[in-house]
Amino acid sequence: MIILIGGEKGGTGKSTLTINLAVCRAIDNKEVLIVDADKQGTTNLWSSLRNEKTINPQITCIQKQGKQLHKDIISLSDKYETIIIDAGGRDSVELRSAMLVADKFVTPIRASQSDAWTLDNLEQLITQALVINEDLKTFIVINQGPTNPAISEIEEIKGLLEEFKSFLLVKSIIRDRISFRHALKEGLGVIELKPFDKKAINEITELYKEIFK
Numbered sequence: 001m002i003i004l005i006g007g008e009k010g011g012t013g014k015s016t017l018t019i020n021l022a023v024c025r026a027i028d029n030k031e032v033l034i035v036d037a038d039k040q041g042t043t044n045l046w047s048s049l050r051n052e053k054t055i056n057p058q059i060t061c062i063q064k065q066g067k068q069l070h071k072d073i074i075s076l077s078d079k080y081e082t083i084i085i086d087a088g089g090r091d092s093v094e095l096r097s098a099m100l101v102a103d104k105f106v107t108p109i110r111a112s113q114s115d116a117w118t119l120d121n122l123e124q125l126i127t128q129a130l131v132i133n134e135d136l137k138t139f140i141v142i143n144q145g146p147t148n149p150a151i152s153e154i155e156e157i158k159g160l161l162e163e164f165k166s167f168l169l170v171k172s173i174i175r176d177r178i179s180f181r182h183a184l185k186e187g188l189g190v191i192e193l194k195p196f197d198k199k200a201i202n203e204i205t206e207l208y209k210e211i212f213k
């Protein structure tokens with residue numbers, strides 16, 4: 001299974017979701033490879049830290065860039081049951097290339113108007129990719145949603161998303177929780193971080209099930 005995580009906006013949680021879904025998958029006893037296709041290398045830094053601390057399960061991460069990314073991914077897919085690609089937050093050759101071979105494209109957005117505005121262009125990219133990769137499924141994840149239920153931004157964003165027919169909004173909303181930041185800097189997924197943050201674990205586990213079912 002090839003999962004692509006990307007979008008057209010910085011800081012929406014692509015690396016966070018890449019890392020956390022990879023940890024869930026590895027704990028589920030699947031052979032996982034992370035491909036960090038973002039020059040920033042956040043996911044690769046997380047992986048180096050995890051390796052230095054010899055945290056199990058070990059998760060292999062490689063950095064790959066360029067317009068031939070799809071070919072590299074296809075050859076790696078013989079060796080790994082799951083490949084998760086962090087394509088960064090821009091319309092890039094890596095994003096376009098990986099869209100040609102991914103089974104699922106996951107794009108996180110925060111519940112903000114400026115994030116929603118990036119979806120028009122993203123939808124065009126998906127339409128182009130579907131010409132070649134007709135089984136590509138695209139999911140939107142609301143990340144860093146406010147924890148205060150009185151804030152109505154999530155309902156507003158759900159309303160806006162109704163006009164985008166190419167995207168499937170996942171049910172699980174990932175809220176803004178400090179444990180996601182703590183886990184990242186410890187080389188962990190949030191499901192491994194102690195003391196356990198049950199709400200964060202529940203959110204990421206539900207997301208994992210929705211994406212990988």
Ligand SMILES: Nc1ncnc2c1ncn2[C@@H]1O[C@H](COP(=O)(O)OP(=O)(O)OP(=O)(O)O)[C@@H](O)[C@H]1O
Nearest residue numbers: 010011012013014015016089144175176177180181
């Ligand atoms: N659900 C969350 N709760 C709390 N903090 C979060 C959450 N998701 C992401 N963050 C934090 O927000 C920051 C940006 O997240 P992340 O690096 O995953 O975004 P990104 O989309 O990969 O960014 P970029 O576009 O720069 O690659 C990080 O400090 C991360 O720890």
Ligand SMILES: [Mg+2]
Nearest residue numbers: 014015042088
């Ligand atoms: Mg990133």
